[in-house]
Amino acid sequence: MQIELLTIGDELLLGFTVDTNAAYLARALAAIGVEIVHRTTVGDDAEKIAAAVSEAIERTGAVITTGGLGPTADDRTRPVIATLFGRELVLDESIVAQIEARFWRMTSAKMPQTNIVQAMVPAGARVLENHHGTAPGLWIEDAQGRWVAMLPGVPREMRGLTQDSILPILRERIGAAPVAIVSRTIRTTGIGESALAERLGELGKSVDGMPLAFLPGWAGVDLRLTSRTLPPDEATRALDSAERMLRDVAGPVVYGTESDDLTELILDMCRERGLHIATAESCTGGLLGARLTAIPGSSDVYHGGVIAYDNSVKTKLLGVSDVTLREHGAVSEQAAREMAEGCAKSLGAQIGVGITGVAGPGGGTEEKPVGTVWIAVSGIGETRALGRVYVGDREEIRMRATQASLDQIRRGLASI
Amino acid sequence: MQIELLTIGDELLLGFTVDTNAAYLARALAAIGVEIVHRTTVGDDAEKIAAAVSEAIERTGAVITTGGLGPTADDRTRPVIATLFGRELVLDESIVAQIEARFWRMTSAKMPQTNIVQAMVPAGARVLENHHGTAPGLWIEDAQGRWVAMLPGVPREMRGLTQDSILPILRERIGAAPVAIVSRTIRTTGIGESALAERLGELGKSVDGMPLAFLPGWAGVDLRLTSRTLPPDEATRALDSAERMLRDVAGPVVYGTESDDLTELILDMCRERGLHIATAESCTGGLLGARLTAIPGSSDVYHGGVIAYDNSVKTKLLGVSDVTLREHGAVSEQAAREMAEGCAKSLGAQIGVGITGVAGPGGGTEEKPVGTVWIAVSGIGETRALGRVYVGDREEIRMRATQASLDQIRRGLASI
Numbered sequence: 001m002q003i004e005l006l007t008i009g010d011e012l013l014l015g016f017t018v019d020t021n022a023a024y025l026a027r028a029l030a031a032i033g034v035e036i037v038h039r040t041t042v043g044d045d046a047e048k049i050a051a052a053v054s055e056a057i058e059r060t061g062a063v064i065t066t067g068g069l070g071p072t073a074d075d076r077t078r079p080v081i082a083t084l085f086g087r088e089l090v091l092d093e094s095i096v097a098q099i100e101a102r103f104w105r106m107t108s109a110k111m112p113q114t115n116i117v118q119a120m121v122p123a124g125a126r127v128l129e130n131h132h133g134t135a136p137g138l139w140i141e142d143a144q145g146r147w148v149a150m151l152p153g154v155p156r157e158m159r160g161l162t163q164d165s166i167l168p169i170l171r172e173r174i175g176a177a178p179v180a181i182v183s184r185t186i187r188t189t190g191i192g193e194s195a196l197a198e199r200l201g202e203l204g205k206s207v208d209g210m211p212l213a214f215l216p217g218w219a220g221v222d223l224r225l226t227s228r229t230l231p232p233d234e235a236t237r238a239l240d241s242a243e244r245m246l247r248d249v250a251g252p253v254v255y256g257t258e259s260d261d262l263t264e265l266i267l268d269m270c271r272e273r274g275l276h277i278a279t280a281e282s283c284t285g286g287l288l289g290a291r292l293t294a295i296p297g298s299s300d301v302y303h304g305g306v307i308a309y310d311n312s313v314k315t316k317l318l319g320v321s322d323v324t325l326r327e328h329g330a331v332s333e334q335a336a337r338e339m340a341e342g343c344a345k346s347l348g349a350q351i352g353v354g355i356t357g358v359a360g361p362g363g364g365t366e367e368k369p370v371g372t373v374w375i376a377v378s379g380i381g382e383t384r385a386l387g388r389v390y391v392g393d394r395e396e397i398r399m400r401a402t403q404a405s406l407d408q409i410r411r412g413l414a415s416i
Numbered sequence: 417m418q419i420e421l422l423t424i425g426d427e428l429l430l431g432f433t434v435d436t437n438a439a440y441l442a443r444a445l446a447a448i449g450v451e452i453v454h455r456t457t458v459g460d461d462a463e464k465i466a467a468a469v470s471e472a473i474e475r476t477g478a479v480i481t482t483g484g485l486g487p488t489a490d491d492r493t494r495p496v497i498a499t500l501f502g503r504e505l506v507l508d509e510s511i512v513a514q515i516e517a518r519f520w521r522m523t524s525a526k527m528p529q530t531n532i533v534q535a536m537v538p539a540g541a542r543v544l545e546n547h548h549g550t551a552p553g554l555w556i557e558d559a560q561g562r563w564v565a566m567l568p569g570v571p572r573e574m575r576g577l578t579q580d581s582i583l584p585i586l587r588e589r590i591g592a593a594p595v596a597i598v599s600r601t602i603r604t605t606g607i608g609e610s611a612l613a614e615r616l617g618e619l620g621k622s623v624d625g626m627p628l629a630f631l632p633g634w635a636g637v638d639l640r641l642t643s644r645t646l647p648p649d650e651a652t653r654a655l656d657s658a659e660r661m662l663r664d665v666a667g668p669v670v671y672g673t674e675s676d677d678l679t680e681l682i683l684d685m686c687r688e689r690g691l692h693i694a695t696a697e698s699c700t701g702g703l704l705g706a707r708l709t710a711i712p713g714s715s716d717v718y719h720g721g722v723i724a725y726d727n728s729v730k731t732k733l734l735g736v737s738d739v740t741l742r743e744h745g746a747v748s749e750q751a752a753r754e755m756a757e758g759c760a761k762s763l764g765a766q767i768g769v770g771i772t773g774v775a776g777p778g779g780g781t782e783e784k785p786v787g788t789v790w791i792a793v794s795g796i797g798e799t800r801a802l803g804r805v806y807v808g809d810r811e812e813i814r815m816r817a818t819q820a821s822l823d824q825i826r827r828g829l830a831s832i
Contacts, residue, residue: 013452014597015442016640019435022457026431036429038464041438041455048454055471181430224432279702279723285709286695286702289723293701296777296810304725306733307695307705313720313763317733347729361712394712 001174003029004038004056006049008067008077009153013043021066021158028162033178033232034170044074053084053148061146064166067153069135071114077150078138082122085140085148092127095119099134128165133157137165180232184239186246187260188253189220190407196221200249207242218392218399219262220253255410262406263291269413270301270351275379277409278349279305280318280339282330283357283373288402303349308339318342331356331368333385336376344378351379353405359394373401380412417590418453419445420472424483424493425569426459437482437574444578449594449648450586460490469500469564477562480582483569485551487530493566494554498538501556501564508543511535515550544581549573553581596648600655602662603676604669605636606823612637616665623658634808634815635678636669671826678822679707685829686717686767691795693825694765695721696734696755698746699773699789704818719765724755734758747772747784749801752792760794767795769821775810789817796828 005025011017019041026036038059042048049068056063068077082089096111096119103111118135121127128137133154141147149166151158188196193216197204206212207225215222225242227235247254255262270277279288285307292302306317311330314320319342320335328334336354344352357373364370369389376385386408390397421441427433435457442452454475458464465484472479484493498505512527512535519527534551537543544553549570557563565582567574604612609632613620622628623641631638641658643651663670671678686693695704701723708718722733727746730736735758736751744750752770760768773789780786785805792801802824806813 012438013442013455014446015439015452016599018439022428023431023434026429030430036431037459038468039429039457043453052454183432281702281705283709284706285714285718286697286705286721286723287709289697289702289725290700290706290814293699293703293723293725293775294811294814296775298701299725302701302725304729305702305723307702307709307721307723309705309709309715309718309720310763316764317722317762346733347726348732359709359712395710398706398710 001034001062001170001178002037002060003034003062003064004040004060005036006052006056006063006065007039007041007153008044008049008065009041010043010074012041012067021153021155024155024159025064025066025162028167029170030181031232032167032171033174033180035181044068044076046076046080049076049080050084053081057084057146057148061144063148064151065148066151066158069118069138069150069152071112071118071134075117078117078120078122081140081148081150082125085122085142087122087124087140089120090123091116092119092121095121095127095136098129098136102134128161130157130161131164132160137161139165139169178231179229180235181226181228182232182235182239183224183226184243185215185258186223186225186243186250186254187220187256187258188223188250189255189262189403190411191221191253192216193221196223196250196253199251200246203246203249207245208238210238210242212246218396219403220255223250252411252414255407261295262403262410264295266406266409266413267292267295267298267301269410273413275301275351276303276349277301277351277353278303278343278347280308280314280343280352280354281305282308282314282339282355283359284355284398284401285309287398288353288355288405291402291406303347305347306343314339317346319346329368331358331372331374333374333376333387336374336385337378337383340376340378340383349379351377351409353377353409355401355405357397357401359397361394371397373397373404375401375405375408377405377408377412380409380416384408384412417450417478417586417594418476419450419478419480420454420456420476421452422465422468422472422479422481423455423457423569424460424465424481425457426490428457428483429459437569437571440571440575441480441482441578444583445586446597447648448583448587449590449596451597460484460492462492462496465492465496466500469497473500473562473564477560479564480567481564482567482574485534485554485566485568487528487534487550491533494533494536494538497556497564497566498541501538501558503538503540503556505536506539507532508535508537511537511543511552514545514552518550544577546573546577547580548576553577555581555585594647595645596651597642597644598648598651598655599640599642600659601631601674602639602641602659602666602670603636603672603674604639604666605671605678605819606827607637607669608632609637612639612666612669615667616662619662619665623661624654626654626658628662634812635819636671639666668827668830671823677711678819678826680711682822682825682829683708683711683714683717685826689829691717691767692719692765693717693767693769694719694759694763696724696730696759696768696770697721698724698730698755698771699775700771700814700817701725703814704769704771704821707818707822719763721763722759730755733762735762745784747774747788747790749790749792749803752790752801753794753799756792756794756799765795767793767825769793769825771817771821773813773817775813777810787813789813789820791817791821791824793821793824793828796825796832800824800828
């Protein structure tokens with residue numbers, strides 16, 4: 001099934017807002033076999049909305065619009081599309097009641113009179129209930145089966161309506177076994193793009209006819225497989241099988257799929273084993289702690305840490321020796337080891353992590369260029385250290401360093 | 417001047433890529449008085465590209481396209497638009513030479529033969545040099561002055577070409593004194609949206625005829641003024657004057673404009689005064705340290721900190737008393753005060769920051785619901801504490817807490 005998307009709003013055309021709705025809708029629809037073949041954006045201008053909707057109805061006869069359903073004068077979608085379909089706008093009392101109830105619940109205030117236009121519905125249109133805001137979605141259709149579904153532009157509301165109404169309606173219309181466009185992401189870390197490509201060999205191009213894309217980032221290299229020729233169920237099976245093949249060949253660099261987060265994985269692994277973590281961060285300045293504590297419930301694994309930005313903090317709170325700092329420098333394997341062991345001891349955790357490096361843009365030397373990072377993990381067998389020179393800007397180098405330190409814990413725990 | 421934008425690429429329609437180019441172009445063009453009135457996205461399909469370009473030429477006669485200029489078979493923009501304008505594609509030897517030189521410089525390798533199509537240019541088209549990639553931009557125009565400018569889809573290349581070629585060409589065409597759409601953002605923190613609106617009174621709607629938008633976020637409430645009716649120079653003067661009026665009425669809640677970051681401001685203020693900062697974080701888990709150390713050169717102000725996630729770390733490393741934890745709890749004004757003073761002492765800094773709270777989603781009680789945060793700053797006069805109950809999810813609550821702690825330092829330093 002092919003449809004079009006029309007996103008409406010001056011904000012979008014002026015560039016004040018990046019259109020994330022379009023990407024969300026495309027993925028959600030592709031997963032059930034519905035393809036967006038044309039996307040248009042116009043401002044809050046009745047004439048331009050009318051022209052864009054007419055063209056889309058002519059071309060594909062299946063259109064989703066987002067935006068322009070608010071209560072103010074620049075919200076034109078409802079009346080414009082009603083006119084195009086030759087329908088009157090009529091007041092829907094049940095919507096009035098819902099909006100009133102919502103206002104009362106959220107703000108203990110009465111519904112402002114301006115909101116009443118949100119209860120004006122083109123005659124014969126189907127009302128799609130909005131559980132996340134005041135403007136309901138609307139589905140209008142003519143005798144030839146050509147339709148326009150109107151959704152609000154607020155991302156949370158648009159997403160809710162897509163899940164609650166649009167996907168179920170479209171699924172029903174498509175019936176069984178359309179072709180779905182579904183992708184699967186397999187996440188790797190600790191290996192570069194070209195080394196991974198070499199390891200994968202022919203699989204690096206495609207697996208069972210499904211193309212494979214390499215998506216490098218600070219978290220590692222994600223592999224994205226896309227199935228475009230199979231019905232949903234078969235596509236899932238094909239992706240499952242391809243994932244197994246890729247995991248076999250890629251080996252332990254694979255840590256998860258889709259939006260799996262290495263932090264959650266580490267916390268789970270430690271929780272199962274009754275282990276606690278402490279951190280000692282220099283160049284990452286608290287970023288590893290922030291990542292660990294971003295996960296709700298991390299407090300039963302993560303004890304805390306020391307941000308040892310100044311060298312005096314390294315010696316005083318972590319017990320890094322003056323000799324180490326003088327002879328090897330603060331960015332050194334030896335310092336990372338002493339930081340890891342020092343924080344574990346001082347904070348009473350089994351696992352200690354030490355990170356020290358040159359995040360740049362200044363501070364690099366010939367011997368220790370910007371991007372040089374030493375990471376040490378203590379408490380999983382012998383203390384292990386890892387030295388890397390990362391490319392990227394300050395933020396990337398810091399994020400890569402936190403990711404590598406988590407990966408060191410993962411690999412350590414997996415090996416015992 | 418009104419133009420249209422056509423973004424081309426299967427990736428965009430499938431939602432794998434969020435279209436950030438569109439927002440960038442809109443802002444860059446609006447600033448010189450060029451308005452994008454219509455935006456279309458189609459896939460890598462010759463027929464659909466042709467249809468979309470023809471429609472746009474009919475409607476406005478001024479079109480920028482992005483994407484589809486790469487060297488592979490699914491890059492169709494060049495031949496499709498050449499055909500529409502009735503031009504042959506001819507090989508441009510100077511582009512071949514440039515691409516070859518670029519390959520040699522970047523990879524020490526010869527140009528792959530596939531790249532030669534990027535040197536095929538519609539006869540009579542103007543070549544726009546690309547300093548960030550291989551595909552040059554192209555400007556094609558007919559006898560009636562209707563034009564299409566083709567830019568690559570890679571954001572860095574598209575941005576470079578916009579700055580180097582598109583903006584200068586359009587500026588020249590528009591001539592003097594067009595109307596510009598320019599906005600200015602004034603950043604506030606530590607005040608809610610409705611309290612700020614109340615304080616601003618009539619100015620909260622518009623200033624000198626320029627509409628004012630309230631944009632609340634974790635960093636505070638940004639105020640965005642937009643001028644749409646004046647030539648560029650006059651618009652700048654009007655925005656300067658409006659900014660002064662808003663600053664006068666809003667008072668000390670204003671901390672900057674545009675993308676000003678409170679962290680940089682604090683670091684500068686401390687640097688000028690020769691002061692050092694230490695942090696003690698519980699619910700924010702290192703996020704404040706991470707924000708401070710995200711700024712290059714922060715090491716001359718920020719000594720480091722303690723992430724006191726577990727209560728034992730609060731007592732052992734920060735000297736928070738057992739009595740405080742027992743009688744007031746870890747989330748309390750008293751604990752925040754002892755954390756601030758404890759870290760300043762232990763890390764040898766003049767200014768200490770203590771943050772403790774319930775970031776949620778679990779852990780809330782009737783007395784201390786999710787969002788409860790206590791912040792204390794020591795070393796600027798007497799230790800001052802601030803208690804707040806923030807709304808939002810875990811990440812928002814944590815970010816708001818770091819922002820409020822920085823704002824406490826700003827206000828403290830400004831008052832002495």
